[in-house]
Amino acid sequence: MDSATSSYFPELKRLHRAAEPDVLAPLLERARLSPAEREAAVQVALGLLADLRAAQSSGWVNQFLQQYRLNSSEGVALLSLAEAFLRVPDPETADLLIADKFGDADWKAHAGQSSSKLVNTATWGLIVGKALVSEGGQGGVLRRLISRAGEPFVRQAVGAAMKMMGEVFVMGRTIDEAMRRMKRPENAGFTASFDMLGEAARTFPDGRRYFEAYAGAIEAVGRDPATGHSISVKLSALHPRYEVAQWERCVPALTEMLEALAVQAADQGIALTVDAEESERLEMSLEIIAAVGRLPRLKGWDGYGMAVQAYGKRARAVIGWADLLGRETGRRMNVRLVKGAYWDSEIKRTQEAGLSDYPLFTRKAATDVSYLACARDMLDAKGIAPAFASHNALTVATIVAWAGQSRDFEFQRLHGMGEGLYERLVREEGYRCRIYAPVGGHRDLLAYLVRRLLENGANSSFVHQLADERLTDAELLADPVEKIAKVGGSRHPSIPLPAELFGPERRNSAGLDLQDREELASVSSSIKSLVPSEVEGRLHESSETRPSTTLGTSEMVQRAARAFPAWSARPIAERAACLERLADLLEQHRTELMAICVHEARKSIPDALGEVREAVDFCRYYAVQARTSLAPVELPGPTGERNVLRHEGRGVWATIAPWNFPLAIFLGQTVAALVAGNAVIAKPAPQTPRIAARAVELAHQAGVPHDVLILAEGGPEVGAALVADPRIAGVAFTGSTNTARKIARALLEDEKRPLVPLIAETGGVNAMIVDSTALPEQVVADVVTSSFRSAGQRCSALRLLLLQEEIAENTLEMLAGAMDTLVVGDPSDPATDVGPVIDRTAYEHLMGHRERTRNSWIKTIDVPSDGNFVPPTAIRLRSMDDLDREWFGPLLHVATWKAGELEQTVARVNAKGFGLTMGLHSRIARSAEAVEALARVGNLYVNRSMIGAIVGSQPFGGEGFSGTGPKAGGPHYLPRFCAERVTSTDTTSSGGNATLLSLDDIGF
């Protein structure tokens, strides 16, 4: 990127996660209206409000939407139905979906409420529909009706209603249909920007299909350029891996595709705008947009444009960047200013990633302020042709007030929204307005658009507020600048910084911004530079100071037993403080620890980061838990007696860890035992001793005495010797079910040995059940994440995908395409999705199974031949009962189930005896409830991936063959490491009943 526009990059970087008041201070100044401007804006806005209201009370669709507002439960029910209904191929599931969505809504409350007869009739339809589907439970009556009348009329009626909703939101199923519709009288005076919008591409063929749809649309619009219609392009629709980690391959590919579309649009004399998407994609999009914008071939074309999201802290700097690019390339960039459509998911992702601050504003009024400041810049900018996209009457009115006589800009609105807002401005006052017009099949598009609506369904949105009769015009038109100035631009109080997510008592583990190209490159190069020999050297150096490694297990136990009483006698607060210091040390040494995870355990960079963060979270969580749940408790009882329950250490615990979470699980089990007052001999897996050694060193540095925590490196013989030692007071083990069984047996072998607890977390044959209401794109993304990430080497990983028959083939086709986009390779490379499996033994074991199932492969992909790379493979089973054991690698087994057999399917999964994780993808809430009631698993994941349990939020651990519980990272874990002791003291026998004596005698 050349120096002029790239001069903005430090500023973009500075603003990205800057504190909200700092970002807002200059914006407030820029957005502030003079009293005269404010007065003018309010006057215009009042007129627009009247127009909007008039438009919304006309037309039955508007009235229908008015009656069933998006923030009422009935409105949400209808939209949820619309989101899923059209893609459901089988009547049985469609009926269940209708029953589910109709069932909870209170349609009667809407009876006769609308001024429209049609809407009232529709409401009666819904009331009758609900009565029909609710009696007899899930669709029972419907089924009877169908068989009696031979016609599923409720389903048909819903289908027709959905198609109507489709027409509200979708301009046309094809570009020609959309262009015809633009000629209707209601669109007179408006231009359109067509978008072949839909889900982001999941596969390369998806990307190609979208590319061709865009090219086709340009061609169609280009046949009649005088209409002034244009095209909007969403880059994520063109490439399945439009991600920072894949920068090297997606940015050039997208640049090439955008170039082809831009050249075609320029040749045909029409405009093309690049949509704005998630904040992490901004830098990539700027690079792509600049590269295409500078093409000599496009010189003189003034149709090139981009969208900018005002809710982002970088918005104003991006406007400056676009202005510069426009001036540099001798054209005015068409900049569409929007507020932004991904607010909820951006906030959630930032919290999950534990980043320093949000990339977006956290108050709605701050977004409005930013919008106004950007708008003012755009009106002044020489290199920008401004377009203001909003449905907010005040925002629009402010721009009208500022622009004065100028008409050198356009407004934009979404098809199906904001009708009435612009009609007068366009038809009587000479303003231009463009309608953003989604084009495509209702089945795909309605789902997408409705989801956007639901995701952005915040009550703070202007269209929702307009429909809220309790709000006065003065409230609707309150000045956002005043609102933000009043709170000093501060962050919204109910949106804590990610670090503060778990309240004041527990800091969230800090993440790294792996979506920042520079940060990712820097982490990756640090990891690469910490080559194994150096890692080894450092550990070797420090290991000389570790007296324990040369000890035999018996001597270890002896030393630990000697150290135990003093440690156990330490106040809980002191032990907890050691854990918190350890958490801080882990964060200080994060890159080094990640490097060891990558080199030793062959973890990918995101997995290595997740590993360190989980270890940190375990330390802080158990520290808090110890202070609260292990403190002595006085129990109620008869007067004259004191009963106190104490939790005390049991003695010396052996903690035996697996290689797949060599830091998080290794430390999690160990620090839990320690904080509960035990001494610990911690045995890592033989494959991952280095990371364990480093963790133990840091624990010692944090204040855990050397003999209280002893590292026992070695193979199964070391574990066996420890378990067999009768002085061991408890075992925490994570690994295979077989080894857990051996440990359990060994603990019982010696009849003279006390009975001691065993906490075992073992494997699972984890299934994901998918019904025909699920969104295939979401299913495929979650399947790939759950079964192939971490090379399938997570206990929670998906092993058995169970697809409802009707959707199986389509889903598998998309899955195969998504597998083709996976990068298998060196885990220290930031682009790698799937690394090798842990060692040769694991490799051969997995490859043997894979080879034996060769005839049943649905899909496999090529992998490097030099290393233990097991090709991710999907394997078809004849029956779901054919899989009865865990294959701990990237091998996914797939079977189908029949509509109506959800309960039986869960029962068959239960019958395997494992009970770790289960996934469900369904839009039917009652199906989720049914699975929740039936599934015998520790962790059920609904409509999401099945991996990545978060400490304190998703306590982890299974039942049956999958483990004993209690759950790691949950509130009941620590007490299991303790001896519970109660002391009951009779206070009457030792000199009188103090409690009674001290009671005031008034009232006797």
Ligand SMILES: Cc1cc2nc3c(=O)[nH]c(=O)nc-3n(C[C@H](O)[C@H](O)[C@H](O)COP(=O)(O)OP(=O)(O)OC[C@H]3O[C@@H](n4cnc5c(N)ncnc54)[C@H](O)[C@@H]3O)c2cc1C
């Ligand atoms: C023609 C057109 C094209 C569009 N193209 C894009 C695009 O390319 N990319 C894109 O992302 N969106 C796009 N949008 C969608 C657009 O972002 C939303 O329609 C827009 O946010 C609605 O703004 P408003 O002024 O109509 O509504 P308002 O109700 O005034 O504002 C809603 C905005 O406030 C934000 N908000 C809500 N609560 C908070 C909070 N607590 N803190 C901070 N902000 C909050 C919402 O996220 C939303 O952005 C487009 C919209 C139009 C009309």
